[in-house]
Amino acid sequence: xxxxxxxxxxxxxxxxxxxxxxxxxxxxxxxxxxxxxxxxxxxxxxxxxxxxxxxxxxxxxxxxxxxxxxxxxxxxxxxxxxxxxxxxxxxxxxxxxxxxxxxxxxxxxxxxxxxxxxxxxxxxxxxxxxxxxxxxxxxxxxxxxxxxxxxxxxxxxxxxxxxxxxxxxxxxxxxxxxxxxxxxxxxxxxxxxxxxxxxxxxxxxxxxxxxxxxxxxxxxxxxxxxxxxxxxxxxxxxxxxxxxxxxxxxxxxxxxxxxxxxxxxxxxxxxxxxxxxxxxxxxxxxxxxxxxxxxxxxxxxxxxxxxxxxxxxxxxxxxx
Amino acid sequence: xxxxxxxxxxxxxxxxxxxxxxxxxxxxxxxxxxxxxxxxxxxxxxxxxxxxxxxxxxxxxxxxxxxxxxxxxxxxxxxxxxxxxxxxxxxxxxxxxxxxxxxxxxxxxxxxxxxxxxxxxxxxxxxxxxxxxxxxxxxxxxxxxxxxxxxxxxxxxxxxxxxxxxxxxxxxxxxxxxxxxxxxxxxxxxxxxxxxxxxxxxxxxxxxxxxxxxxxxxxxxxxxxxxxxxxxxxxxxxxxxxxxxxxxxxxxxxxxxxxxxxxxxxxxxxxxxxxxxxxxxxxxxxxxxxxxxxxxxxxxxxxxxxxxxxxxxxxxxxxx
Amino acid sequence: xxxxxxxxxxxxxxxxxxxxxxxxxxxxxxxxxxxxxxxxxxxxxxxxxxxxxxxxxxxxxxxxxxxxxxxxxxxxxxxxxxxxxxxxxxxxxxxxxxxxxxxxxxxxxxxxxxxxxxxxxxxxxxxxxxxxxxxxxxxxxxxxxxxxxxxxxxxxxxxxxxxxxxxxxxxxxxxxxxxxxxxxxxxxxxxxxxxxxxxxxxxxxxxxxxxxxxxxxxxxxxxxxxxxxxxxxxxxxxxxxxxxxxxxxxxxxxxxxxxxxxxxxxxxxxxxxxxxxxxxxxxxxxxxxxxxxxxxxxxxxxxxxxxxxxxxxxxxxxxx
Numbered sequence: 001x002x003x004x005x006x007x008x009x010x011x012x013x014x015x016x017x018x019x020x021x022x023x024x025x026x027x028x029x030x031x032x033x034x035x036x037x038x039x040x041x042x043x044x045x046x047x048x049x050x051x052x053x054x055x056x057x058x059x060x061x062x063x064x065x066x067x068x069x070x071x072x073x074x075x076x077x078x079x080x081x082x083x084x085x086x087x088x089x090x091x092x093x094x095x096x097x098x099x100x101x102x103x104x105x106x107x108x109x110x111x112x113x114x115x116x117x118x119x120x121x122x123x124x125x126x127x128x129x130x131x132x133x134x135x136x137x138x139x140x141x142x143x144x145x146x147x148x149x150x151x152x153x154x155x156x157x158x159x160x161x162x163x164x165x166x167x168x169x170x171x172x173x174x175x176x177x178x179x180x181x182x183x184x185x186x187x188x189x190x191x192x193x194x195x196x197x198x199x200x201x202x203x204x205x206x207x208x209x210x211x212x213x214x215x216x217x218x219x220x221x222x223x224x225x226x227x228x229x230x231x232x233x234x235x236x237x238x239x240x241x242x243x244x245x246x247x248x249x250x251x252x253x254x255x256x257x258x259x260x261x262x263x264x265x266x267x268x269x270x271x272x273x274x275x276x277x278x279x280x281x282x283x284x285x286x287x288x289x290x291x292x293x294x295x296x297x298x299x300x301x302x303x304x305x306x307x308x309x310x311x312x313x314x315x316x317x318x319x320x
Numbered sequence: 321x322x323x324x325x326x327x328x329x330x331x332x333x334x335x336x337x338x339x340x341x342x343x344x345x346x347x348x349x350x351x352x353x354x355x356x357x358x359x360x361x362x363x364x365x366x367x368x369x370x371x372x373x374x375x376x377x378x379x380x381x382x383x384x385x386x387x388x389x390x391x392x393x394x395x396x397x398x399x400x401x402x403x404x405x406x407x408x409x410x411x412x413x414x415x416x417x418x419x420x421x422x423x424x425x426x427x428x429x430x431x432x433x434x435x436x437x438x439x440x441x442x443x444x445x446x447x448x449x450x451x452x453x454x455x456x457x458x459x460x461x462x463x464x465x466x467x468x469x470x471x472x473x474x475x476x477x478x479x480x481x482x483x484x485x486x487x488x489x490x491x492x493x494x495x496x497x498x499x500x501x502x503x504x505x506x507x508x509x510x511x512x513x514x515x516x517x518x519x520x521x522x523x524x525x526x527x528x529x530x531x532x533x534x535x536x537x538x539x540x541x542x543x544x545x546x547x548x549x550x551x552x553x554x555x556x557x558x559x560x561x562x563x564x565x566x567x568x569x570x571x572x573x574x575x576x577x578x579x580x581x582x583x584x585x586x587x588x589x590x591x592x593x594x595x596x597x598x599x600x601x602x603x604x605x606x607x608x609x610x611x612x613x614x615x616x617x618x619x620x621x622x623x624x625x626x627x628x629x630x631x632x633x634x635x636x637x638x639x640x
Numbered sequence: 641x642x643x644x645x646x647x648x649x650x651x652x653x654x655x656x657x658x659x660x661x662x663x664x665x666x667x668x669x670x671x672x673x674x675x676x677x678x679x680x681x682x683x684x685x686x687x688x689x690x691x692x693x694x695x696x697x698x699x700x701x702x703x704x705x706x707x708x709x710x711x712x713x714x715x716x717x718x719x720x721x722x723x724x725x726x727x728x729x730x731x732x733x734x735x736x737x738x739x740x741x742x743x744x745x746x747x748x749x750x751x752x753x754x755x756x757x758x759x760x761x762x763x764x765x766x767x768x769x770x771x772x773x774x775x776x777x778x779x780x781x782x783x784x785x786x787x788x789x790x791x792x793x794x795x796x797x798x799x800x801x802x803x804x805x806x807x808x809x810x811x812x813x814x815x816x817x818x819x820x821x822x823x824x825x826x827x828x829x830x831x832x833x834x835x836x837x838x839x840x841x842x843x844x845x846x847x848x849x850x851x852x853x854x855x856x857x858x859x860x861x862x863x864x865x866x867x868x869x870x871x872x873x874x875x876x877x878x879x880x881x882x883x884x885x886x887x888x889x890x891x892x893x894x895x896x897x898x899x900x901x902x903x904x905x906x907x908x909x910x911x912x913x914x915x916x917x918x919x920x921x922x923x924x925x926x927x928x929x930x931x932x933x934x935x936x937x938x939x940x941x942x943x944x945x946x947x948x949x950x951x952x953x954x955x956x957x958x959x960x
Contacts, residue, residue: 045692046693046694046721065726070748073695076695279740303744303748
């Protein structure tokens with residue numbers, strides 16, 4: 001299929017599968033839509049009736065309390081009915097295929113699927129299947145698939161950067177850490193280049209840099225001090241504990257020495273640089289506590305914006 | 321107790337425990353009540369306020385994401401508050417008895433229990449206990465007990481048959497597979513005979529036919545081709561994977577050869593025959609994919625009707 | 641911090657962490673507030689909009705279906721959005737600290753945390769942290785921490801006693817069983833002494849009596865018959881099954897003989913004495929069935945009052 005499967009005939013967003021290839025105006029529209037939702041969250045009654053009576057299914061084939069919770073909150077603030085399905089323990093263990101599960105939930109009149117899956121491409125597969133079955137009025141939102149994409153995380157990162165720094169075209173953004181295994185990094189890189197960010201840098205040890213990543217429009221640094229110089233935004237990635245034990249890295253302590261963010265290293269970035277992290281943090285591994293809790297950290301605002309961005313995505317696709 | 325424990329003084333449905341002995345007019349009333357709920361599910365706002373402020377407890381002593389989800393959706397569309405209790409992991413493991421758990425939940429002002437239990441008779445036991453305790457205003461819906469009954473599945477099967485075939489009295493219905501271990505089969509047989517279905521057939525290997533099943537008013541066939549001849553409705557049963565390994569059967573491949581539904585075997589039924597399955601399907605074991613996804617399959621509409629039938633049951637017992 | 645951390649500047653309740661040091665008028669206000677909520681639970685529509693649009697997080701670091709369910713029902717009857725987080729299986733297993741988890745949930749605009757934790761003091765730690773972070777508008781309710789406190793259980797016990805016996809100052813109350821390991825006992829003792837109960841007795845084998853418990857204002861009895869004499873209220877404690885196997889006790893049968901409540905022992909109390917138990921009961925270990933289900937048992941009303949008391953606590957702290 002040559003057409004972008006997440007866009008409808010008139011270029012409107014019907015699924016959110018990846019930020020790769022998503023037009024800048026669609027991204028900007030999502031960020032604009034999220035803005036009023038930030039203030040709703042500060043009101044006494046944090047609810048709007050945009051999705052009232054709609055059934056949103058959280059289909060988590062890979063467990064993630066944090067991401068599942070943010071989608072659950074976003075959907076409930078939109079007044080949807082939310083059904084959490086932890087599929088690891090369910091029908092697929094009875095030998096039912098992924099698409100049989102989806103067909104069954106569609107037959108229950110699902111309106112939307114929020115899908116987390118350990119296999120890259122699972123949300124795409126579901127979206128194509130829905131089209132094939134003539135059920136294109138059911139929407140799919142990718143909540144993280146394998147190493148491929150985590151588009152709502154990418155969007156909340158973009159929202160945060162735009163909130164603090166306004167114009168992407170003037171910015172240097174560094175993404176630091178295990179880019180190789182990170183769907184967060186991949187989605188953010190696509191988003192940043194689409195929004196015409198002046199320079200996107202990747203800082204990582206050689207073993208954690210994907211082959212041919214420069215083709216995505218990023219500059220690679222193996223030396224963190226060099227890479228941080230004059231950055232406006234520093235995005236730290238979580239180091240999965242399984243990597244710490246693997247052959248790709250020496251030890252958490254060694255990693256921290258070379259790629260952990262400290263106040264001293266951060267001094268190389270611009271004085272008004274912001275520090276981001278998708279969470280959960282490994283304090284003392286990829287980031288020191290003084291930085292994580294410091295004045296330039298916008299890690300908690302990221303979480304707040306994340307709810308608003310997810311409300312925006314759910315309400316936009318539901319309307320299309 | 322000689323009186324049917326699921327009916328009140330005036331014959332109204334207060335619990336749904338089994339289809340055995342349930343009068344035809346009660347069944348017909350449930351099916352009639354379900355009809356408008358099918359269209360509610362297709363509306364933008366899929367909610368009616370019939371159970372607003374009521375507390376429905378999903379008491380699943382045996383895990384079943386699929387059935388639990390259908391009841392959760394049904395109750396939420398009726399605007400009830402739904403509390404899911406996975407009791408395997410809960411108080412009973414602390415040594416609390418089933419009836420102590422029920423008493424405690426009643427004391428929390430439960431309005432309704434949807435009960436799934438691996439032991440036949442558990443929902444009956446709860447219903448009798450509620451009567452003994454003077455809490456007959458609390459309702460019990462059996463969501464599957466042991467090998468005994470799965471009445472809402474039986475009702476959604478009846479709804480599906482009536483939807484496509486109108487008059488039970490003119491129909492030949494074949495139920496194919498592991499009838500011995502199937503509460504689905506048992507409930508459907510009772511429902512079909514009560515609704516005066518012209519002929520109900522059971523097709524299974526000798527080892528999977530319960531003793532004295534003819535007493536229920538069915539005709540037994542060990543040869544699938546013979547049994548399918550001129551059927552209007554073919555209901556395939558799921559072959560539990562534990563049976564495949566057991567002494568009762570040779571192998572999944574051998575089972576498929578003799579009792580798997582193929583287009584070729586289905587050709588023996590009437591040209592307008594419909595194919596049903598309670599799900600989840602074992603494709604290639606009891607049914608081939610061409611049939612499961614074919615033009616005569618009504619397997620997904622069964623799921624849709626299942627929500628409406630459960631909404632009907634919940635709203636009827638709540639009103640009585 | 642010298643000030644009571646659960647009270648605001650004007651002495652109003654902002655968190656509920658423990659009954660220790662909580663002024664009698666605050667306790668009385670909670671009990672008074674709970675009264676109308678008891679009747680709400682008996683209405684057709686069991687909901688009031690006091691917490692509409694508020695996000696209540698059930699943070700259960702230690703699993704407890706029963707307590708979690710009572711808080712979930714209480715919050716839903718107040719129309720809150722409830723998010724259940726079973727944290728054992730979640731972020732903390734990813735190495736995130738307790739306070740990072742709390743910060744993240746605050747960033748999602750949580751309004752209230754209901755916290756169950758195996759470590760004594762965890763809810764206090766969260767409450768102090770919220771104050772430090774300038775988030776004192778987020779409220780913490782302790783749902784049981786280690787052996788320290790279970791204040792909502794203590795309050796529902798007080799509610800039950802006041803309901804049946806009116807004036808604490810005229811009463812003799814006996815708490816029987818494993819006081820050493822019981823946060824329920826500790827909270828109830830603080831509540832009873834604050835409400836100026838005439839006499840609070842603790843009845844237990846020597847091995848299950850905490851050192852220096854007399855300092856709390858209770859009288860210790862090792863002989864149950866002696867301790868029960870002329871009591872108005874008998875509160876039985878659950879004997880954890882791990883204790884039954886431990887070195888502290890001989891056997892369940894021996895325990896029952898000496899400290900199990902029977903009709904015969906209960907005859908030593910006042911004729912109108914009431915019998916309480918926090919549940920779940922071990923029938924035949926700490927209490928015999930005839931007493932548990934007998935005319936003087938108020939064990940099920942305790943559960944009913946527990947919902948109302950939790951509704952009172954949630955609505956009071958939310959308003960402050």
